[in-house]
Amino acid sequence: MGECYTNIEKCHTEYKWIIQQFNSHLEICEMFMEVEGIILQSPEFYTEIDGHRTTWNLQVFFNGSKEEYKDWISFQINYLSEMDDNVIGYYKIHLVKNNGTRVLVCKSNKLVGFNKTNSLLINQFFEKNTILAENDFLPNDALTIICEVVILGEPFTTLGPKPITQPKYEVLEDYQQLFNTRACSDVIFILGERKIKAHKAILIARSAVFFTMFKNDEKAGNKNCVVNITDMNLEVFNEFLRFIYTNQIFHLNEFDKELLFAANKYQIKLLKEICEYSLYKSLNVNNAAQTLVLADDNSSSQLAVHTINFINKYGLEVINTIGYKAMETSHPHLVTAIYKALTIDRKILKIEHESIEQCSTPIFELR
Template identity: 35%
Template sequence: MDSHMRRMFVMNRIRVPDFHLDDRHNSDDSTNTGTKTVKFTHTWSIEDFSVVFERDNKWKSCVFPVDQSNKLKWYLELTVNDKEFRGREYLTLTLNLVEWDDSTEKTIVRCSIMSHVETEQRRTFTMSEQPIVNFNAFIYCCELFDKTNNYLPNDKLSIFCEILLLTDTVCTCSRTQTINVPDFKISESFGKLFNNPKFSDVKIVTKGMEIYAHKNILAARSPVFEAMFSSATEENQRGVVTIDDMDPEVQIEMLRFIYTDHAPNLEMMASDLLAASEKYFFEKLKAMCEKSLVATLSIENAAETLVLADLYNANQLKARTIDFIKVNMDNVRRTEGWRYMSQNHLAVIQANF
């Protein structure tokens, strides 16, 4: 794999859910630094927008805030851009300074379509240097008039504007009395129960090998075990669960993950553990397997990995593998894995290439 491909796959990392860091740092005193702010908000609504859009190409709000005693004044202006930026017509929004009393410089402004945070744009500026703040391509017209976005309820365009004036910076110091909490990892405690006959109420049997387990722990970690032990199944009544579709060492590693949230031998059996995680709905274990398999992705195993990802619904692994194959298509097509996939999993090729 060349350096470009390595950079690409480092940047596109597999996301492993449910990861926490322990905070072990204590401090006897603290400093809190904050900024005094003054906030203005203004909502500008344009009724019958689809009608006025056909008639005009520029609109202005009233000057705000309306309080006469306030020496800071702005107005909003909305303009239809006729140059079709990137091939799509859009609206430009500007915030225009009308009056200023020289008392405040740094300002933050946020503008969005009312109740649609995904449209929010933010600018930080200095009023003496930038009396007009430009939100270029504030909203594309095709998106604005798409009814599925609901940007124009009852044909009304409402723009919300929030202005934060940054004034003084304030620091406060204090001394705190900290409580030292001993480091405790629940996985270590649960790990002591792994394959421990004490308090065990179920055995996992895999090709003649028996492992002591606990129904409540298995049920808490897997909805498959939860369903099994919530009804009068043979496994629940006998206290024996027979699993013959995986090797004993894979079964041990899966159960170790159930009790400790770790799989120290994962890299040696990532493919088998991926199958187990799909069967028993271990989302974190699945992501860990996907991450391991991406790290070993190569020309020779790419097609095999794609079949594996498709078979076990490993969507993150599948996406990374497809990207890898597309970049290295000529070489991957010459491998035995590609020939096998063409003969036995043609639908995977047809759906993705």
């Protein structure tokens, strides 16, 4: 007996949109009071199905899409590709809480058709007053929206037995789920009045410091694993734990300094390198001295070397900053290190210059 299998190609895409200074957008709306006047648009993102690339973007209407929805935020998914045929699929829209948990706001209960002239508009995405009252959704005044789109392609048929496909690796998704639910947790971190649950096995696998800490508790017969955290705030600690579980950081630019401290304290090498690179990319005249102090305090030798080179390059501009004057008082040894590096650079330049002069043949000797 012959057999065949008919299936439909699927393309699953997730797009994260972080809207910073969210309250400022709302204040602008109140100032102008224009219906449909304040529309924020995301950059384009892409999917590919049946060999065709499709283009999308998202829009937020801060005064609602119509007068009757002025107390609501409206949301729109735009299909921007030039393809004539409809693209069909499903969608889900989530908001993200400050602990990384996704909250489903809306989804399609049946197949939806997308085309360039028919955008998907959600008039009552969420109420303005509700989102402002729920502080969990606006960490550092930033709203995070995740749009999931699943596009269906053409049916295809495979003759013969069902083909063996490459399995999907779901470890990261599993650990993300564990981070979100904290199911079967066996450690409690205390931050002020807040209790944060976690899993010992994951912590000791990622950090030698946690390994030693829990090993010593085990030897001492301490069955209740409770750890007080006094040197990180709740938002930073949640970012720190998220990285331990998933290797992901949602707010690196905001917390790279604090996360560098955490990575150094708990000896998490990859996180430390990520933070060092983030600080290096954002290096400028005004923050150079503070960055050097941070590198010194957290044993970030590579970041320190690059920062010293930067300071020597922009000399007087950096020396005249408030941060540099504070560093002279709090970390005078760094001023010495800067001077030594500058002296060495000048000696090298002098040696190179003398070598060039010795190797050069005067023109009159060639005649």
